[in-house]
Amino acid sequence: xxxxxxxxxxxxxxxxxxxxxxxxxxxxxxxxxxxxxxxxxxxxxxxxxxxxxxxxxxxxxxxxxxxxxxxxxxxxxxxxxxxxxxxxxxxxxxxxxxxxxxxxxxxxxxxxxxxxxxxxxxxxxxxxxxxxxxxxxxxxxxxxxxxxxxxxxxxxxxxxxxxxxxxxxxxxxxxxxxxxxxxxxxxxxxxxxxxxxxxxxxxxxxxxxxxxxxxxxxxxxxxxxxxxxxxxxxxxxxxxxxx
Amino acid sequence: xxxxxxxxxxxxxxxxxxxxxxxxxxxxxxxxxxxxxxxxxxxxxxxxxxxxxxxxxxxxxxxxxx
Numbered sequence: 001x002x003x004x005x006x007x008x009x010x011x012x013x014x015x016x017x018x019x020x021x022x023x024x025x026x027x028x029x030x031x032x033x034x035x036x037x038x039x040x041x042x043x044x045x046x047x048x049x050x051x052x053x054x055x056x057x058x059x060x061x062x063x064x065x066x067x068x069x070x071x072x073x074x075x076x077x078x079x080x081x082x083x084x085x086x087x088x089x090x091x092x093x094x095x096x097x098x099x100x101x102x103x104x105x106x107x108x109x110x111x112x113x114x115x116x117x118x119x120x121x122x123x124x125x126x127x128x129x130x131x132x133x134x135x136x137x138x139x140x141x142x143x144x145x146x147x148x149x150x151x152x153x154x155x156x157x158x159x160x161x162x163x164x165x166x167x168x169x170x171x172x173x174x175x176x177x178x179x180x181x182x183x184x185x186x187x188x189x190x191x192x193x194x195x196x197x198x199x200x201x202x203x204x205x206x207x208x209x210x211x212x213x214x215x216x217x218x219x220x221x222x223x224x225x226x227x228x229x230x231x232x233x234x235x236x237x238x239x240x241x242x243x
Numbered sequence: 244x245x246x247x248x249x250x251x252x253x254x255x256x257x258x259x260x261x262x263x264x265x266x267x268x269x270x271x272x273x274x275x276x277x278x279x280x281x282x283x284x285x286x287x288x289x290x291x292x293x294x295x296x297x298x299x300x301x302x303x304x305x306x307x308x309x
Contacts, residue, residue, distance in 0.1 A: 039301055095289055095292055
C-alpha cells in the first residue's frame with residue numbers, strides 16, 4: 001500500500017490523533033512531581049481500586065443471581081465484598097473530592113478533569129441507589145417504597161420506577177456502571193494529559209502590608225523558586241577624612 | 244443459639260453483644276438538621292482521615308520526583 005493510501009486510512013489518522021493527544025511517555029510516565037508525595041494524592045487511586053473491586057464482585061453476583069447471594073455462604077461473602085467496596089468507594093472518593101476542591105484542582109486548564117470527576121460522583125450516587133433497590137430483600141422493598149414518592153414528586157417516576165426490579169437492575173448492572181467506568185477512564189486520561197494539579201505556593205513569612213504579593217498560580221511542571229538576583233559589586237573603600 | 248429458623252454461631256452472638264443492632268437507629272436532631280448517628284460517625288471519620296492525609300508525612304524512601 002502506498003504512503004498516500006496510508007494517509008487516507010482511518011486507522012492511521014486515528015493512531016496519529018491518539019498518539020498526538022496522549023504520547024506514551026505522558027500516558028505512562030516514569031516519574032511524578034515531588035509534590036505528589038503526600039497522602040492526600042493517594043485517594044484518587046484508592047477510589048479506582050475500590051471501583052475495580054466493585055466491578056469484579058458485581059460481575060460474579062450478576063452471573064450467579066439472587067438465590068446464590070442470599071442462600072450460600074460464598075454468596076454472602078461476595079455480596080458483602082460488593083457492599084463494603086461501595087462504602088469504601090464513596091468514602092475515599094469524597095476525601096479525594098475534598099482534597100481537590102480545597103486545592104482548586106481546576107486550575108491550569110484542568111476544568112474538564114474537575115468536571116468529569118464531579119459528574120462521575122453524581123452518577124455514582126444513583127448507581128449505588130439502584131444497587132440497594134436490587135438486593136431482592138425486605139430492605140430493598142422498604143427503600144423502594146420510601147423513595148417512590150420522592151421520585152414521583154420530581155416527575156421522573158414515569159420512566160424511572162423504583163418499584164420495578166427489572167428496570168432498576170438494568171440501570172444498576174449496565175447503564176450506570178458503564179457511564180461511571182467511562183467517566184473514570186476519561187478522568188484518568190485527562191489527569192495524565194494535564195498533569196496532577198500542583199499545590200498552592202507556600203509562604204514562609206506571614207503576609208503583611210509590606211510583604212511580597214502572592215506569585216501567580218502555575219501549572220506543571222512544579223513551580224521552582226526564582227534564581228537569586230545578581231549581587232551588586234562591592235563599593236570601593238571611602239577615603240578617610242583627615243582631622 | 245437459634246434465631247427464628249437460623250442457628251447463629253458463637254462468634255456472631257459475641258459480635259452482636261458488642262455491636263447491638265437490634266433496635267431502631269439512633270438519630271441526631273439539631274433544629275432542622277437530622278441524621279442517623281451511624282452516618283454522622285462516618286462523616287466524622289472522613290474528616291479525621293482527610294486531616295490526617297494532609298498532616299501526616301508521606302514516606303518517600305529518600306527519592307524525590309522531578
